Amino acid sequence: MAHISVKVDxxxxxxxxxxxxxxxxxxxxxxxxxxxxxxxxxxxxxACTVLLNGRSVKSCxxxxxxxxxxxxxxxxxxxxxxxxxxxxxxxxxxHGLQCGYCTPGMVMAAVDLLSENPTPSESEIxxxxxxxxxxxxxxxxxxxxxxxxxxxMSAGPAKGAK
Amino acid sequence: xxxxxFDYVKATSIxxxxxxxxxxxxxxxxxxxxxxxxxxxxxxxxxxxxxxxxGGIDEMLGVRDDGDSITIGAAxxxxxxMSNSLVxxxxxxxxxxxxxxxxxAIRHRGTTGGALxxxxxxxxIPAAALxxxxxxxxxxxxxxxxxAAKDFFLDYxxxxxxxxxxxxxxxxxxxxxxxxYSKFNRTAQAWAIVGxxxxxxxxxxxxxxxxxxxxxxAPTAVRASTVEAALVGASSPADIxxxxxxxxxxxxxxSDLHAQADYRxxxxxxxxxxxxxxxxxx
Ligand SMILES: Cc1cc2nc3c(=O)[nH]c(=O)nc-3n(C[C@H](O)[C@H](O)[C@H](O)COP(=O)(O)OP(=O)(O)OC[C@H]3O[C@@H](n4cnc5c(N)ncnc54)[C@H](O)[C@@H]3O)c2cc1C
Ligand code: FES
Ligand code: FES
Numbered sequence: 001m002a003h004i005s006v007k008v009d010x011x012x013x014x015x016x017x018x019x020x021x022x023x024x025x026x027x028x029x030x031x032x033x034x035x036x037x038x039x040x041x042x043x044x045x046x047a048c049t050v051l052l053n054g055r056s057v058k059s060c061x062x063x064x065x066x067x068x069x070x071x072x073x074x075x076x077x078x079x080x081x082x083x084x085x086x087x088x089x090x091x092x093x094x095h096g097l098q099c100g101y102c103t104p105g106m107v108m109a110a111v112d113l114l115s116e117n118p119t120p121s122e123s124e125i126x127x128x129x130x131x132x133x134x135x136x137x138x139x140x141x142x143x144x145x146x147x148x149x150x151x152x153m154s155a156g157p158a159k160g161a162k
Numbered sequence: 163x164x165x166x167x168f169d170y171v172k173a174t175s176i177x178x179x180x181x182x183x184x185x186x187x188x189x190x191x192x193x194x195x196x197x198x199x200x201x202x203x204x205x206x207x208x209x210x211x212x213x214x215x216x217g218g219i220d221e222m223l224g225v226r227d228d229g230d231s232i233t234i235g236a237a238x239x240x241x242x243x244m245s246n247s248l249v250x251x252x253x254x255x256x257x258x259x260x261x262x263x264x265x266x267a268i269r270h271r272g273t274t275g276g277a278l279x280x281x282x283x284x285x286x287i288p289a290a291a292l293x294x295x296x297x298x299x300x301x302x303x304x305x306x307x308x309x310a311a312k313d314f315f316l317d318y319x320x321x322x323x324x325x326x327x328x329x330x331x332x333x334x335x336x337x338x339x340x341x342x343y344s345k346f347n348r349t350a351q352a353w354a355i356v357g358x359x360x361x362x363x364x365x366x367x368x369x370x371x372x373x374x375x376x377x378x379x380a381p382t383a384v385r386a387s388t389v390e391a392a393l394v395g396a397s398s399p400a401d402i403x404x405x406x407x408x409x410x411x412x413x414x415x416x417s418d419l420h421a422q423a424d425y426r427x428x429x430x431x432x433x434x435x436x437x438x439x440x441x442x443x444x
Contacts, residue, residue, distance in 0.1 A: 019167075
């Protein structure tokens with residue numbers, strides 16, 4: 001077992017983990033952050049995307065021990081109390097989801113994309129989200145959501161987005 | 163799935179990593195970004211007893227200017243490499259190839275040195291490294307040695323880096339020639355069916371010299387030497403197309419569920435002409 005200390009959504013957690021434990025399993029099973037989901041076994045789908053020290057990663061493809069000393073932001077850490085993050089608001093307004101399984105990862109990938117490129121074109125949004133698969137929407141409303149989120153974030157004081 | 167049990171060592175220096183590899187015996191393995199290794203472990207296609215994490219060794223991180231060349235730490239992430247100003251200025255081809263790897267999240271974790279050491283024949287990085295005349299610094303129990311690009315890639319998933327060794331860094335002679343990485347794949351985030359890495363020295367509208375690396379046309383990335391020779395003196399799109407007809411010469415393309423070998427050979431010819439035209443502006 002290895003000792004790890006990780007800050008998740010603003011709270012510090014300490015724990016003993018088996019080195020083989022994937023970060024996504026630690027988040028879900030050990031500290032109850034079940035908002036982040038697993039969709040595949042091949043690192044392809046992006047459903048498990050979180051921010052690790054501010055950048056998007058697939059939490060099924062990082063060991064929990066590798067996150068020792070790092071900060072993790074999950075979908076559950078985006079809202080500020082009852083105030084949603086603009087990307088969450090935009091997904092609701094633009095109906096950027098159907099079954100919602102891909103949504104936690106899509107939203108986190110979109111937050112990362114907008115932090116690097118606050119005014120992405122449609123093709124930049126599609127490229128930026130290429131690591132996230134959606135089996136329902138056909139992507140159009142997801143692209144609209146991210147574009148609308150960019151508008152919201154440039155209009156108001158950018159809040160919460162790292 | 164969940165990987166088999168293993169021990170984990172977070173190395174902070176090359177010496178410590180080498181010692182951990184040695185004491186772990188033949189089942190010990192390096193992990194850098196884990197973006198190739200963790201999917202393999204999750205499918206239980208590998209069962210290492212010890213993972214030695216080289217992702218946090220200072221000496222293996224970042225890009226430095228060495229005068230005539232730039233040196234890239236093997237554990238620098240794909241994202242770190244493609245967004246680095248030295249790479250963009252002096253080895254643009256590497257930035258272009260790296261930008262086509264996987265997706266942003268994988269590029270935030272996966273390392274360019276890891277891709278080179280892994281040597282997947284479909285990886286985009288080895289062909290760019292060949293075209294850029296890269297040399298590799300390898301550390302092992304007997305000290306350090308430098309290996310030239312032509313001697314680095316040996317076979318499928320096999321390089322000059324031995325099981326008890328570590329790829330520390332790689333160096334690229336500064337290159338201000340025109341460059342292009344052209345990758346053919348059918349879906350977003352997919353590996354190359356064929357990829358072509360080209361750097362071309364054009365003077366007065368005439369190609370003086372070209373270096374071309376091919377992805378996924380053999381068990382390792384290869385140079386398209388016949389095309390390189392045929393391109394000298396080329397000055398028109400027709401000249402380039404004629405030279406690119408040799409792109410499949412001497413290659414050993416395979417057939418798999420993505421493409422038949424003869425289709426790959428056809429693609430190599432077409433994509434080589436595209437890459438050279440983009441790189442040369444002709
Ligand atoms: C969905 C998906 C799509 C991908 N698409 C592409 C693509 O289109 N093009 C592409 O080029 N790649 C692609 N990749 C692979 C990606 O480039 C990996 O990041 C890279 O191949 C491995 O780098 P890593 O640091 O993650 O290595 P790891 O996974 O940590 O290690 C890979 C192997 O290399 C060895 N190794 C790692 N570092 C060293 C070192 N410094 N010295 C000695 N040995 C070392 C390890 O022991 C292991 O055997 C993809 C990966 C995934 C999951
Ligand atoms: S669960 Fe599919 S990429 Fe992580
Ligand atoms: S909304 Fe169902 S997978 Fe995307």
